[in-house]
Amino acid sequence: MCVGNCIRSQFAEAFARAYGADVIEAFSCGVAPAGFIAEPVQRILRERGVALAGLASKSVYEAGAGPFDIIVNISGSPLPRNFPAPASGQAAREWPVRDPMGLKDPAYEEAAREIESRVMSLVLELRRG
16 A cells, blocks of 8 residues: 555555465555556566556555455555554554655666565565465
């Protein structure tokens, strides 16, 4: 989850689907969905060979059926009060990734690298059980 569901959480969903489909069924959402996926995100994902199919900016309520075992908050703000707690009983994971909205391409690349690394760590953690 992030704010607009057009950059950071889109990276996370796309990387999770690409690298961890065997252990993750990924859904992303935003507290105030922008209604689009930022062009630099689309470009970066295409350059990495990561599929864009199925990605769309959506609200918390459109994210999926839930309940979710793991919730990752990339928004930089607390989760909304009515956001469902993870079914696992764990607290939501906080990934403090700088929002590149309105910045130059290097900021998008940096966010992509950081999120990709965090997703890979999560995938490996889940594969270990």
